[in-house]
Amino acid sequence: MDGRLDGSGPRESRHDYWGVVLDAPDGPALARFYADLLGWQLASSGPEFATVGPPDGVAYLACQSSPEYRPPVWPPAGDAQQMMLHLDFEVSDLPVAVAAAGRLGARLAEFQPQESVRVLLDPAGHPFCLYVDG
Secondary structure, eight states: OTTOOOOOSOGGGOOOOEEEEEEESSHHHHHHHHHHHHTOEEEEEOSSEEEEEOSSSSEEEEEEEOTTOOOOOSSOOTTSOOOOOOEEEEOSOHHHHHHHHHHHTOEEOSOOOOTTEEEEEOTTOOEEEEEOOO
């Protein structure tokens, strides 16, 4: 991409990070959920915004507080807030991963469209998928 540095070298010296930002009623609380779910580190945190990331690579997930936040509806329904995006996480043992996510505060969505995928809702209501490949 023009205007973007090429990525190479140690993580802490790179300047080619990319990420996804989710709105939530409590951004830092949602970031802690994803840090626990994924085993990632809390990279930055303030009263309204927090970022989590893996120990290597340059991707991150940020969560920001938004008083106007309305959780999306899954599956889509009429004029309700539609899902704009969702996160996918590959797992090796779907039932174990679903149970672990539930212990952290996720809940299983009512509608499950595929056998090898489980749609869950995070504590703020964002859909995310756990899936096994193949």
